[in-house]
Amino acid sequence: MCGIHGLAWADLPLIESMIDLARHRGPDGNGHYIDEHTTLGHNLLNITETVANSTQPYILNDNVLTYNGEIYNYRDLRELLQQHGYRFDTDCDTEVLAKGFDKFGVDFVSVLDGMFALCWYNKREGTWTLARDSSGIKPLYYALTERGLAFSSEIKPLRLVGNFSRIDLDGFKLFYKLGCNPGYKTLFGGISKLTPGEVIQIDLKENRIFSSINLNDLQFQKTAECDDNELRARVSSSVKKCLMGRRKIGLYLSGGMDSSMVFAEASTHSTHVKSFSQYYDCHPLYGQLVNEDDQCARQLAQQFGAVHQSMIVNVQEYSNAFRRSISVIEEPRANMGTPSYYLMNKFVSEHGITVTLSGDGGDELAAGYKHHRNALSYTGENPYGAWMARVRDFSASINAIRDPQFLATEDYLTDYMNTWFPTKSLGSDHMNNLMMLDSLVNMSEDFLVRNDKLAMNFSMEGRFPLLVNDVKIYLRGLPSDQKYSAAFFSENWSTANKHIFRRCYRNRLPGFILNKKKSGWTSPIADWLTRKSLTDFIVSSICGSDLRRLFGISNPESVIHMIETHHRRRELFMILYFVIWAEEFSMSL
Numbered sequence: 159m160c161g162i163h164g165l166a167w168a169d170l171p172l173i174e175s176m177i178d179l180a181r182h183r184g185p186d187g188n189g190h191y192i193d194e195h196t197t198l199g200h201n202l203l204n205i206t207e208t209v210a211n212s213t214q215p216y217i218l219n220d221n222v223l224t225y226n227g228e229i230y231n232y233r234d235l236r237e238l239l240q241q242h243g244y245r246f247d248t249d250c251d252t253e254v255l256a257k258g259f260d261k262f263g264v265d266f267v268s269v270l271d272g273m274f275a276l277c278w279y280n281k282r283e284g285t286w287t288l289a290r291d292s293s294g295i296k297p298l299y300y301a302l303t304e305r306g307l308a309f310s311s312e313i314k315p316l317r318l319v320g321n322f323s324r325i326d327l328d329g330f331k332l333f334y335k336l337g338c339n340p341g342y343k344t345l346f347g348g349i350s351k352l353t354p355g356e357v358i359q360i361d362l363k364e365n366r367i368f369s370s371i372n373l374n375d376l377q378f379q380k381t382a383e384c385d386d387n388e389l390r391a392r393v394s395s396s397v398k399k400c401l402m403g404r405r406k407i408g409l410y411l412s413g414g415m416d417s418s419m420v421f422a423e424a425s426t427h428s429t430h431v432k433s434f435s436q437y438y439d440c441h442p443l444y445g446q447l448v449n450e451d452d453q454c455a456r457q458l459a460q461q462f463g464a465v466h467q468s469m470i471v472n473v474q475e476y477s478n479a480f481r482r483s484i485s486v487i488e489e490p491r492a493n494m495g496t497p498s499y500y501l502m503n504k505f506v507s508e509h510g511i512t513v514t515l516s517g518d519g520g521d522e523l524a525a526g527y528k529h530h531r532n533a534l535s536y537t538g539e540n541p542y543g544a545w546m547a548r549v550r551d552f553s554a555s556i557n558a559i560r561d562p563q564f565l566a567t568e569d570y571l572t573d574y575m576n577t578w579f580p581t582k583s584l585g586s587d588h589m590n591n592l593m594m595l596d597s598l599v600n601m602s603e604d605f606l607v608r609n610d611k612l613a614m615n616f617s618m619e620g621r622f623p624l625l626v627n628d629v630k631i632y633l634r635g636l637p638s639d640q641k642y643s644a645a646f647f648s649e650n651w652s653t654a655n656k657h658i659f660r661r662c663y664r665n666r667l668p669g670f671i672l673n674k675k676k677s678g679w680t681s682p683i684a685d686w687l688t689r690k691s692l693t694d695f696i697v698s699s700i701c702g703s704d705l706r707r708l709f710g711i712s713n714p715e716s717v718i719h720m721i722e723t724h725h726r727r728r729e730l731f732m733i734l735y736f737v738i739w740a741e742e743f744s745m746s747l
């Protein structure tokens with residue numbers, strides 16, 4: 159995992175400044191390429207090969223490649239290319255990518271299994287191909303400027319190209335409606351991003367995008383019935399692929415079903431994987447609720463004989479990490495746990511870990527959330543219909559803003575989704591449609607982007623075995639009624655979700671995991687909002703911003719009322735994240 163940067167003009171000092179600003183993404187080295195039409199830069203985090211064999215940008219014939227990520231099927235692709243006469247000097251996926259593009263052109267991206275953001279520069283044709291993996295694990299931002307197109311793995315380096323200090327109104331509408339910015343919009347006016355699975359081609363002479371496809375439209379494979387042994391084998395194979403490399407590996411063990419599956423398979427393939435969990439310093443009444451996951455994680459690690467480390471987070475540490483976590487993620491998110499995630503990544507990196515594994519993606523593939531039940535009551539033809547009901551539930555208590563110019567209606571949201579969402583990935587199964595939308599909206603643009611940037615801030619690479627194609631495509635192709643049991647529609651839904659996983663691992667995982675209710679990795683916010691250190695921080699941060707008026711906040715009492723009103727707390731944290739982000743990045747409307 160690395161950082162990549164590009165300018166559609168010659169400017170070595172600027173690309174070197176971009177590389178330097180993203181040095182946390184690649185402390186093992188950096189490189190650049192320049193000609194009269196293009197300047198490319200790269201930060202190297204060395205994982206699978208030696209530094210000498212991993213140098214980028216990679217130049218081959220009339221092509222130049224700069225790339226960030228991991229290609230899990232690169233050895234299979236290398237064998238394919240060898241059949242076409244290519245010889246290889248390294249055991250590095252970068253060389254496979256470069257020679258694959260040399261042989262097959264842009265079509266080669268459709269056979270990649272992994273997480274990636276890349277730029278392939280075809281000097282002969284004067285084009286760039288930019289691509290992002292189909293799950294959206296690796297972000298890639300770009301801006302069309304008067305000098306040409308520029309791109310980067312992060313927003314801060316891209317802001318060296320232009321000021322980009324105006325808040326994008328459409329981006330704000332989406333954030334206030336959804337709690338994140340899905341699709342191509344960001345909150346930075348003038349900066350866009352590739353959507354999950356998007357592949358675009360740019361004519362460098364005309365400074366225009368002339369082709370766009372989405373890998374998610376190409377990946378659907380229908381499967382009639384789940385074979386438990388096959389699914390288990392696929393998960394095992396995917397975990398094994400994610401264990402490749404030369405660096406120390408750690409696993410985020412939440413105590414839930416998904417990370418426990420990954421942990422069980424990792425323990426089969428390696429005895430060197432360390433596990434990590436988190437718990438909270440809070441009132442015992444709340445601790446019983448939020449610390450159960452950590453207790454289960456410790457118990458499971460002990461049962462498997464693994465080395466496990468658990469960290470404690472208190473309210474002062476949580477408050478102190480707020481600004482830094484927002485600066486690292488670069489955009490606000492409606493996720494109260496973000497500072498805790500930042501602290502967890504810091505803790506893991508301090509234990510010498512360079513590669514992390516987690517169970518992200520399981521909920522969005524195997525009916526893990528309560529709102530997935532609502533899909534079966536939807537009878538309309540709108541492909542976003544069941545998802546829109548979920549949006550209504552989320553935004554029901556988000557009502558501080560009344561000015562319609564800042565609000566996204568459902569018609570507005572539908573029109574926006576139609577501009578980017580890969581609708582060929584949707585079908586007649588409404589619950590599977592809802593899970594697909596969850597995957598490419600909240601999972602991609604909240605969970606995965608957060609994980610990428612928090613991990614990379616500490617020079618770590620995050621991997622997600624359940625999002626490897628072997629597992630992801632198989633599960634998406636199954637009818638949704640095979641993913642849950644009948645009790646999913648009862649009060650006991652949280653022990654009947656992801657029934658397909660519980661069934662497949664009934665002989666591998668203990669009962670305290672298989673029968674555990676879903677709780678999510680949460681912080682004890684209700685308790686901590688009674689602590690003066692956090693409430694003072696919230697009041698001073700919001701009241702110190704001129705943007706508070708956008709939300710109808712005129713005095714500290716308005717903020718205190720939101721703190722004390724349970725159903726207003728989600729919006730309270732959205733406002734808090736937003737005003738801190740605007741201050742950190744000097745943004746204005």
